Amino acid sequence: MGLEDLFNVVKTRFNVNSPEDDKEDGDRPEDTAVQVPEDLVFKCPRCLNVIMTDELEKNLKVCPQCNYHSRLTAPERIKLIADKDSFKEFDADMLSKNPIDFPGYETKQQALRDSTGLKDAVITGECTIRGERCVMGVMDPRYMMASMGSVVGEKITRAFEFATENRLPVIMFTASGGARMQEGIVSLMQMAKTSGAVARHSDAGLLYITVITDPTTGGVTASFASLGDIIIAEPKVLIGFAGRRVIEGTIRQRLPDDFQSAEFALEHGFADMIVERKSMRRTIAHILKLHKGAEI
């Protein structure tokens, strides 16, 4: 069966579903729609446009219709940003425990480790970007929506401490559902811990760039994600503190689609710039160069 046939099959299957079904709610999970093979097509959560996955991949996983910058895995992101073969990972074997003995936490994590190849929700390390040496952290929403528990908190803290000791800039690609509920109060404390490490790095006169990717919310927004000297966001990504539904529940009305978007953050003064994925590497390298020599 050729690719075209495959496409037709998918198209036919998708058309079974009447378009009205999908109209009213942009952030509704796609569970009520007809089952579409996930690996073949991508349905944009912003404009609901459906495109073939390989087409999306060719476009750096950016929706060609509305420019929504969809989620990347941490390895994809590193490949896109770091110089080839320059990335050296830190703490690759760190695993979380179960601080509040939450039932099923270990099993859930094991399943995710098997399916994603990750050990937890962040990869940290050092690399060069167009020759500029830096420390980089990348969160991966496939792993428990990149929520922050002990491992995420510890790895990010260590990354900042390494950067402070070695006088290096830090670039954090943030994505997170917030604090990891399964670790209870211990996860909340990671917000203070990481913010403390950012403070020391900042006090040493070093540069910290945050790149907000989809979705950055809750306790990560309320800690290191909001503390960059420079805050960059990818187009159309979600950034906010409180969950949209929580707020809708409070005010009892629907919020506009662009609420808590990168554009919303820019408008209200909480991001420096919105940068497209295709120029992200260039932009970061440029900023790194401009800060060279200032860090003495």
Added chain:
Amino acid sequence: MEKLNKFTPYERLEIVRHKGRPTVRDYIPLIFDEFIEMHGDRLFGDDGAIMGGIASINGIPVTVIAEVKGRNINENKECNFAMPNPEGYRKALRLAKQAEKFHRPVICFIDTPGAFAGVDAEKRGQGEAIARNLMEFMRLKTPIISIVLGEGGSGGALALGVCDCLAVLENSIYSVISPRGFASILWKDSGKEKEACSIMKVTAEDMIELGVAEKIIEEPLGGAHNDVSQTAENIAEFLYKTLNKKMKIDIDVLLNERYTKFRKIGEFEEG
């Protein structure tokens, strides 16, 4: 010391939500010799959910920053049920920086279900306001002592919780999210609040065990509402003792200890 109260986590939640649970407004006149309230964040407005000012305890001038619960519907309207907006956290930061300038220790009283979740709060950067406080309190060059009076909910509580010594009232609870929110997110059933409460590790003893708090302040039999002045006395005694201890420590040493206190929280293994 003999423990008088032995309540389950859920019973404690009921105690801290009890109508008669004393609020910081009840404690301030009983703990401090005087209190001058200050208003505003100098950026946007004045948030009734966080109050602050200058006070003195046994002659030591201190800056007090507190989350305010209402004792009736009118007070609750004014203080938004103790759910601060960004301007509240920014007021807290302004007063903390002022305390640093004048070498006054900072005393924070935590009592909130969480930061307010609202459209305007998002527009004004609720996340940024909390994050900024975490970072700035971590390097604030004056002693900080925080006390959880009732509910310590989420980042909204932690924004006043970066400190050199955290004390929790015996029946108070401190949590990553409200037990109801926990049940709703993890079990898709907000009715399982009671179960959430028992599993989340939210009690004063849990906080000591997990290294989050350093001290439990005793409450009278049945809870703080049964004897406000006794509770206030216990708080005052703790504060005076701890202030004397922390004020003697060299500031760089103190900042290192503060960093380490949070630095070591977390459970992981390295393969």
